[in-house]
Amino acid sequence: MNIVITGASSGVGFEAALELILNGNHKVLALARSKENLERLLEIAHGLNPEAEIFALAFDIVHDDYDGLQQFIKVNFDNCVDVLINNAGVLINKPFQKLLEMDFVEMLQSNFIGHVRIIQGIIDLMPKGSHILNIGSMGGFQGSAKFPGLAAYSASKAALHNLTECLALELAEQEIKVNCLALGSAQTEMLEKAFPGYQSPVLAFEMGKYIADFAVTGHRFFNGKILPVAVTTP
Numbered sequence: 001m002n003i004v005i006t007g008a009s010s011g012v013g014f015e016a017a018l019e020l021i022l023n024g025n026h027k028v029l030a031l032a033r034s035k036e037n038l039e040r041l042l043e044i045a046h047g048l049n050p051e052a053e054i055f056a057l058a059f060d061i062v063h064d065d066y067d068g069l070q071q072f073i074k075v076n077f078d079n080c081v082d083v084l085i086n087n088a089g090v091l092i093n094k095p096f097q098k099l100l101e102m103d104f105v106e107m108l109q110s111n112f113i114g115h116v117r118i119i120q121g122i123i124d125l126m127p128k129g130s131h132i133l134n135i136g137s138m139g140g141f142q143g144s145a146k147f148p149g150l151a152a153y154s155a156s157k158a159a160l161h162n163l164t165e166c167l168a169l170e171l172a173e174q175e176i177k178v179n180c181l182a183l184g185s186a187q188t189e190m191l192e193k194a195f196p197g198y199q200s201p202v203l204a205f206e207m208g209k210y211i212a213d214f215a216v217t218g219h220r221f222f223n224g225k226i227l228p229v230a231v232t233t234p
Contacts, residue, residue, distance in 0.1 A: 001024070002026075002027050002029075002080050003081070003082065003084075003215065003216075004029045004081050005030055005084075006032070006085065006115075007088030008032050009032030009038050010032075010037055012087065012183070012208045012211055013032070013087040013088070013135075013208070013211075014041055014204075015209070016208040021052040022048055023212070027053040027055075028052075028054045028055070029054075031088070032058065032059070032088070033059070034058070035058040038058060041056060060114075066117065069122070070121065070125070079125060080125060081126050081130065082126070082127070082129075083132075083133065083215050084122065084130075085133045085135065085215050086115040086133065086135060087211070088115070090111065091153045094149055099151065099152055104152045107152040107156040108155075111153070111157055119132060123176075126174075128174065129175060131177050131219035133180070133218065133219075134160050134180040136157045136161050136182040136183065136226060137157040137182055138182050140154045140157030140161050142158075157182075161180050164179065178223065179219060179226075179227065181210075182226055183207065207229070
């Protein structure tokens with residue numbers, strides 16, 4: 001499979017990218033803003049699997065021009081993307097009364113609009129039977145426990161969840177499946193920022209493996225679903 005994953009420079013995205021090249025005959029394009037971290041990803045990936053077909057591209061899904069990305073995919077991925085994993089995102093932890101309008105704008109741009117842009121940017125390169133996997137959050141999952149300081153972040157993830165349901169319907173005729181994993185806690189830098197001192201029972205590589213496995217096989221069983229992936233409430 002030809003797989004594009006965003007937010008691959010750290011956390012569960014980094015681990016998912018490694019899992020994809022270790023288990024399965026996949027060609028992976030890892031996207032993130034940090035060129036340095038992407039170089040580290042390539043170094044580790046080729047150390048684990050010298051024949052790994054993994055490419056890394058420093059790319060900002062919110063602000064960068066998609067013409068170059070489309071051309072890169074056409075040249076290096078035979079003009080085809082079988083799986084798109086929308087994992088990129090940022091987090092602001094701030095009491096609601098101190099949140100600025102620009103905080104909400106940043107959350108919506110990074111956690112929602114950026115995903116809209118990349119889906120629109122490469123949807124024409126996705127054949128029948130392909131899979132768009134959005135990475136959401138239990139913070140945006142209806143009825144889940146909520147935590148102070150995460151209103152802007154959680155609201156942006158809720159928007160991504162709703163987009164998943166809408167796209168699953170709109171892309172049905174194209175036979176493209178769309179799902180969302182509402183992640184609970186995994187031991188990442190983002191979790192440490194949101195909950196200082198908290199230790200998750202789930203390690204980043206474990207969640208990364210789950211994401212990678214679901215991206216490749218989940219659309220055989222699900223479409224338009226927001227699936228909670230959490231053993232704890234955070």
